[in-house]
Amino acid sequence: MDVAARDGVTDPERNVLIDALQRHLPGYRVRGAEAGVQLLLELPPGTDLPAILKAAARRGIELCNLYEMQLQPEPVDPGLLVGYGNIKDTAIDGAIAALAEVIRASG
Numbered sequence: 477m478d479v480a481a482r483d484g485v486t487d488p489e490r491n492v493l494i495d496a497l498q499r500h501l502p503g504y505r506v507r508g509a510e511a512g513v514q515l516l517l518e519l520p521p522g523t524d525l526p527a528i529l530k531a532a533a534r535r536g537i538e539l540c541n542l543y544e545m546q547l548q549p550e551p552v553d554p555g556l557l558v559g560y561g562n563i564k565d566t567a568i569d570g571a572i573a574a575l576a577e578v579i580r581a582s583g
Contacts, residue, residue, distance in 0.1 A: 477516045480570075482518075488501055488564065488565050488570065489560045489561075489564075489565045490509060490513075490515075492565040492568045492569070493515065493558065493560045493568050493572070493576075494506060494509060496516070496568050496569045496571075496572035496573070497515070497517065497558075497567075497570075497572055500569075500572045500573050500575070500576035501517070501572070501575075501576050501579065503510060503581075504517060504518060504519070505517075505518040506518070510560075513559055513560055513561030514540075514553050514557045514559040514560065514561070515557070515558050515560070516542065516556075516557060516558075517551055517555060517556045517557075517558050518554075519553070519554040519555055519556065519579070520554075521553065521554070522554075522583075523553050523579075523582065523583065524552045524582050524583055525541055525543060525556075527582045528556070528578055528579055528582050529541055531578040531581065531582065533576050535574045535578065537571055537574060537575055538559075539556045539557065539558060539575075540556065540557035540559070541556065541557075542554065542555035542556060542557060547567055558575075
């Protein structure tokens with residue numbers, strides 16, 4: 477995975493988040509590392525996004541449903557926008573471990 481730096485400076489939280497996603501959700505594609513303060517976590521087709529969002533919210537994890545961001549009425553691939561602009565790097569690994577549990581439990 478290419479972790480591009482903004483203005484030549486790497487973002488420690490982004491790097492910690494990407495490492496945690498790779499460790500806890502191996503095989504899941506992550507895009508948009510170079511874009512700013514959120515990443516796109518692609519999920520397998522048929523993933524129950526509403527169930528994941530509800531379970532994650534119960535664990536204090538706020539996520540953005542990619543379905544709500546697309547202009548098409550029916551998105552092709554499910555995904556989550558995972559932000560890291562408002563989280564300490566020391567909290568990221570635990571949050572991603574909890575998210576991985578939620579995703580695995582959903583199906």
